[in-house]
Amino acid sequence: MIDKLIEKIKETDNPTVVGLDPRLEQIPEFIKTEAFEAYGKTPKAVAEAFFRFNKEIIDKIYDLIPAVKPQIAMYEQLGLDGIDCYIKTIEYAKSKDLIIIGDIKRGDIASTAKAYSDGHIGRVLVSENEFEIFKQDFITINPYMGYDSIEPYIDDCEKYDKGLFVLVKTSNPNSAEIQDLISDGKPIYEHVGQLVSKWGTNLIGANGFSKIGAVVGATHKEEARKLRELMPNTFFLVPGYGTQGGTAEDVKPCFNKGGLGAIVNSSRGITAAFLSEKYKHFSEKEFAEASRQAVADMKEDLNKTLKD
Amino acid sequence: MIDKLIEKIKETDNPTVVGLDPRLEQIPEFIKTEAFEAYGKTPKAVAEAFFRFNKEIIDKIYDLIPAVKPQIAMYEQLGLDGIDCYIKTIEYAKSKDLIIIGDIKRGDIASTAKAYSDGHIGRVLVSENEFEIFKQDFITINPYMGYDSIEPYIDDCEKYDKGLFVLVKTSNPNSAEIQDLISDGKPIYEHVGQLVSKWGTNLIGANGFSKIGAVVGATHKEEARKLRELMPNTFFLVPGYGTQGGTAEDVKPCFNKGGLGAIVNSSRGITAAFLSEKYKHFSEKEFAEASRQAVADMKEDLNKTLKD
Numbered sequence: 142m143i144d145k146l147i148e149k150i151k152e153t154d155n156p157t158v159v160g161l162d163p164r165l166e167q168i169p170e171f172i173k174t175e176a177f178e179a180y181g182k183t184p185k186a187v188a189e190a191f192f193r194f195n196k197e198i199i200d201k202i203y204d205l206i207p208a209v210k211p212q213i214a215m216y217e218q219l220g221l222d223g224i225d226c227y228i229k230t231i232e233y234a235k236s237k238d239l240i241i242i243g244d245i246k247r248g249d250i251a252s253t254a255k256a257y258s259d260g261h262i263g264r265v266l267v268s269e270n271e272f273e274i275f276k277q278d279f280i281t282i283n284p285y286m287g288y289d290s291i292e293p294y295i296d297d298c299e300k301y302d303k304g305l306f307v308l309v310k311t312s313n314p315n316s317a318e319i320q321d322l323i324s325d326g327k328p329i330y331e332h333v334g335q336l337v338s339k340w341g342t343n344l345i346g347a348n349g350f351s352k353i354g355a356v357v358g359a360t361h362k363e364e365a366r367k368l369r370e371l372m373p374n375t376f377f378l379v380p381g382y383g384t385q386g387g388t389a390e391d392v393k394p395c396f397n398k399g400g401l402g403a404i405v406n407s408s409r410g411i412t413a414a415f416l417s418e419k420y421k422h423f424s425e426k427e428f429a430e431a432s433r434q435a436v437a438d439m440k441e442d443l444n445k446t447l448k449d
Numbered sequence: 450m451i452d453k454l455i456e457k458i459k460e461t462d463n464p465t466v467v468g469l470d471p472r473l474e475q476i477p478e479f480i481k482t483e484a485f486e487a488y489g490k491t492p493k494a495v496a497e498a499f500f501r502f503n504k505e506i507i508d509k510i511y512d513l514i515p516a517v518k519p520q521i522a523m524y525e526q527l528g529l530d531g532i533d534c535y536i537k538t539i540e541y542a543k544s545k546d547l548i549i550i551g552d553i554k555r556g557d558i559a560s561t562a563k564a565y566s567d568g569h570i571g572r573v574l575v576s577e578n579e580f581e582i583f584k585q586d587f588i589t590i591n592p593y594m595g596y597d598s599i600e601p602y603i604d605d606c607e608k609y610d611k612g613l614f615v616l617v618k619t620s621n622p623n624s625a626e627i628q629d630l631i632s633d634g635k636p637i638y639e640h641v642g643q644l645v646s647k648w649g650t651n652l653i654g655a656n657g658f659s660k661i662g663a664v665v666g667a668t669h670k671e672e673a674r675k676l677r678e679l680m681p682n683t684f685f686l687v688p689g690y691g692t693q694g695g696t697a698e699d700v701k702p703c704f705n706k707g708g709l710g711a712i713v714n715s716s717r718g719i720t721a722a723f724l725s726e727k728y729k730h731f732s733e734k735e736f737a738e739a740s741r742q743a744v745a746d747m748k749e750d751l752n753k754t755l756k757d
Contacts, residue, residue: 218564322640
């Protein structure tokens with residue numbers, strides 16, 4: 142799947158993944174109104190509004206991007222209706238040949254990790270029947286518990302050609318609190334980076350990158366440069382561009398000299414473009430067109446800097 | 450809620466939480482057969498079997514214990530039917546006045562953490578309507594991303610009288626890989642312990658313990674002793690007793706001199722007792738009676754050592 146991701150990045154000439162993290166306050170009024178009329182002011186109405194919103198955006202941008210990254214928290218908070226919407230969003234995006242990076246950040250010990258892995262990227266066995274439940278291509282994972290909390294996912298990555306992005310250095314302001322503590326002369330995130338690199342050694346694909354990738358925030362330019370050097374065969378998922386303050390210059394060190402090696406996420410910057418000053422010439426009804434324009438602008442911004 | 454938990458521990462004289470982590474291979478054959486007959490060999494059948502299994506165990510043990518800890522991974526892997534079973538299990542256990550520790554180990558940045566918190570321990574707002582979705586009393590949380598990934602939960606703990614258990618030192622074999630790295634003369638888990646203690650400072654209840662607790666594995670006796678000293682106002686959730694090898698002697702350092710300060714988890718050791726050599730005089734139909742006996746034996750084992 143890492144090779145398919147890289148091929149799709151080359152094909153679209155766009156190392157961008159669009160985060161599908163819907164928030165009720167960023168859904169156009171007419172969609173909310175119709176959902177509330179049909180289902181009342183309920184979690185079901187919100188889930189229906191989220192799905193319609195996601196679907197219209199996917200319809201308008203799928204040809205420009207290699208992948209989408211739904212953030213499960215936004216759906217999970219709505220309970221059953223939300224999980225239903227999460228799965229439907231994944232299925233719809235896959236029907237448009239988009240690669241799915243499920244932003245689930247799970248982390249638990251061995252047998253429990255196996256249950257998460259079975260459900261999210263593997264297969265659930267019921268007697269002799271096999272079921273694919275969440276159908277993601279990649280998922281994000283938290284490494285704090287160590288290798289036995291990662292191993293079951295690695296097995297499924299191998300067996301079903303899936304991939305992981307393991308948190309190494311995150312983009313949020315307090316990421317330094319634990320990740321930047323210095324041990325043996327280097328920060329914890331470098332130790333974690335080396336572990337992630339080691340865990341992925343046997344899963345390197347035709348393009349030179351492993352199925353086991355890393356999350357490296359766009360808000361830490363110097364750290365990214367160092368990690369890129371330390372982990373030449375590890376693909377990076379890069380959050381923090383746009384809304385969180387990361388620029389094309391900031392994400393550049395995440396890429397190698399050939400312009401490969403990373404995929405940059407933008408969520409609200411794309412999906413809520415219609416609410417921003419820059420795209421206010423799009424009406425609310427044209428929210429998905431605004432997203433398409435925002436994708437095109439992000440692609441241009443990244444490529445201008447990366448190919449410089 | 451931390452005060453209610455402590456009161457219930459005193460009332461039952463039992464610092465035990467029973468983990469509800471059902472696995473298909475540990476469900477009695479007659480329950481599986483009936484579920485497969487009703488729903489085929491499907492995730493729905495598994496979820497139905499899990500719920501019946503949980504319900505019968507809860508019915509037989511609720512008067513002996515203060516709390517249960519469902520592990521969401523076991524349910525989530527089944528998709529919608531599993532999440533439905535997870536919520537029904539929580540509601541049923543609450544109807545028996547049990548405290549719910551949701552073992553979800555979520556961790557994400559600020560606005561995403563807020564979505565998890567709203568859904569799991571807070572309220573989801575849809576216009577002027579408020580919804581309680583997962584209805585847990587406590588949840589487990591991963592600290593790798595730092596304070597801004599914890600803050601939204603802390604706000605909800607205050608507002609809705611809920612609680613957290615933040616991973617500090619976990620019970621699994623590879624927990625040392627990151628958690629034991631030495632920084633500034635002490636292991637990472639001690640740094641995390643100090644952070645957890647600081648985060649909980651303003652939420653200390655009548656019994657002297659904060660709503661912000663810590664997960665400290667039963668498999669690390671010396672580490673637990675040190676953490677108990679460092680974090681006198683932090684309640685510990687202690688996994689690893691029984692199946693993972695932890696003994697009553699191992700968990701003793703998690704408690705203070707008054708015999709308070711921790712709650713010890715056992716999952717398979719209780720719920721799959723009917724499959725073990727020790728309880729084989731119970732028939733498969735008596736699986737819940739076997740669980741009741743296992744709870745009574747664990748209580749005796751803990752109290753003998755703790756009150757020694």
